Amino acid sequence: MILSGMSTDEPSDTTEMHGHEHHEVEGPGYPTPGAMRTESEREKTAFVIALRVGMDVDGSDFIGVVDLDPESDTYSELVDTVEMPNKGDELHHFGWNTCSSSCHTEGLMRDHLIVPGQRSSRIHILDAEDPRNMEIEKVIEPEELFEHDLSAPHTVHCVPGGKVVISMLGNADGELPGGFLQLDQSDFSIDGHWEADLGDMEMNYDYWYQPRHNVMISTEWAAPKTYYPGFDLDDVEEGKYGDSIHIWDWENKEHQQTLTFGEEGQIPLEIRMPHDPEETQGYVGAALSSNILRFWEESDGVWEWEKVIDVESREHPDWDMPVPGLVTDIVLSLDDQYLFFSNWLHGDMRMYDVSDFGNPRLVDRIWAGGNFGDRQEIQDTEIRGAPQMLQLSRDGKRVYWTTSLFSSWDNQFYPEIGEQGSLMMKADVYPDEGRMELDEDFLVDFGDAPGGPARAHEIRWPGGDCTSDVWQ
Numbered sequence: 001m002i003l004s005g006m007s008t009d010e011p012s013d014t015t016e017m018h019g020h021e022h023h024e025v026e027g028p029g030y031p032t033p034g035a036m037r038t039e040s041e042r043e044k045t046a047f048v049i050a051l052r053v054g055m056d057v058d059g060s061d062f063i064g065v066v067d068l069d070p071e072s073d074t075y076s077e078l079v080d081t082v083e084m085p086n087k088g089d090e091l092h093h094f095g096w097n098t099c100s101s102s103c104h105t106e107g108l109m110r111d112h113l114i115v116p117g118q119r120s121s122r123i124h125i126l127d128a129e130d131p132r133n134m135e136i137e138k139v140i141e142p143e144e145l146f147e148h149d150l151s152a153p154h155t156v157h158c159v160p161g162g163k164v165v166i167s168m169l170g171n172a173d174g175e176l177p178g179g180f181l182q183l184d185q186s187d188f189s190i191d192g193h194w195e196a197d198l199g200d201m202e203m204n205y206d207y208w209y210q211p212r213h214n215v216m217i218s219t220e221w222a223a224p225k226t227y228y229p230g231f232d233l234d235d236v237e238e239g240k241y242g243d244s245i246h247i248w249d250w251e252n253k254e255h256q257q258t259l260t261f262g263e264e265g266q267i268p269l270e271i272r273m274p275h276d277p278e279e280t281q282g283y284v285g286a287a288l289s290s291n292i293l294r295f296w297e298e299s300d301g302v303w304e305w306e307k308v309i310d311v312e313s314r315e316h317p318d319w320d321m322p323v324p325g326l327v328t329d330i331v332l333s334l335d336d337q338y339l340f341f342s343n344w345l346h347g348d349m350r351m352y353d354v355s356d357f358g359n360p361r362l363v364d365r366i367w368a369g370g371n372f373g374d375r376q377e378i379q380d381t382e383i384r385g386a387p388q389m390l391q392l393s394r395d396g397k398r399v400y401w402t403t404s405l406f407s408s409w410d411n412q413f414y415p416e417i418g419e420q421g422s423l424m425m426k427a428d429v430y431p432d433e434g435r436m437e438l439d440e441d442f443l444v445d446f447g448d449a450p451g452g453p454a455r456a457h458e459i460r461w462p463g464g465d466c467t468s469d470v471w472q
Helices: 013-021 033-039 142-146 233-237 407-413 415-420
Strands: 045-051 062-067 078-083 112-116 123-127 135-140 151-159 163-170 179-184 190-193 207-210 215-218 244-249 254-260 268-272 281-286 291-297 303-310 327-332 338-343 348-353 361-367 390-392 398-402 423-430 435-438 455-460
Touching (some): 112 151, 142 151, 151 207, 207 268, 254 303, 268 327, 291 327, 327 390, 348 398, 361 435, 390 455, 398 455
Antiparallel strands (some): 045 062, 045 455, 062 078, 112 123, 123 135, 151 163, 163 179, 179 190, 207 215, 215 244, 244 254, 268 281, 291 303, 327 338, 338 348, 348 361, 398 423, 423 435
């Protein structure tokens, strides 16, 4: 067992030995979720998306490097930034060139980040072999994506076979349908579309795959031209936002089934399946309905769903309608025991025991900012926004979050983020006790970023994390 105080920026010798001895080759990542959870070292560095779209700052988006080593003199500080070469990208989600799905493949390394621009449709390839000295190696310009009638890249997953697959939310004009773009890991050239056919899918957003069961499942947001300007409830009533998830044949890359939730699952965004590759079930967070929906495969191969968590809307004196929780991110611990999710408009981050997957049990929550949180300050700093993007430590003992969602939506619901930037915060998690505690000594204020305030969004660890790795 590796001591918790050590760095996770590099795999330990123990991990490298155990992780690949049964494969007889050295590849990236870990052979099992348990190996990642118990043998990796404590996170020392965080990569954090930070953007300046929709702000008064005349600057580019950047990847922030945050020091997470509590023994360091610069703990909880932004110690480096990697600026993008253009303005207006709206960096949003990002991922690795390879991960634990290829841990048996010799010659691959988890050493490059794929960083898409949501608005620009520009894809940046960063050499991240040295986590504290990253460099932009290549930029795929938007015109190269438009040639394949795709735009607005979102979720990046490394997949077996030396490929990277990116969900694309729109066509070249920012309208529907979207699709999936495939890159080659060797030189990050574009292969073309991943999917053989779209079937009933028009809207796209996030996805997860389980190769042992030949399945991929994708979610829905809306056409880029719908959500770019901000949120309009009329667009929901006109059917311009998603309410379904899509089941795909992973090997044949064909659409197989659509699960439509209707009002029970409006705007189903983030999807998580268990890290156990034998599982054929999972959760999706429906943002506007503020629900957690469980889906699973029946013995006959047909997929079903049910609502397992419901966040009730709340009255607020400044709103002319009940305020939904707005479930915007979810994450599963590597042992698949705990589910965490954020209610961005309410202001709480929740922890559920999901050891009985069909019956989640609320065990704790933290209020921080939002429209209802008692805590509106940390270290004498206003909490601008509320818990939004989450990342959990590999040992499940620390959960981090940022407070920005999307530039135009921030400006609509939390305009102070657009003026002063957003925050990164942390809670200590006690899995054996089923509880969390806010770490009041940890705060990264992106309002103080070099070059001016920025919006902090998705978080990743060098060496992999709970939302980037899939196992075969």
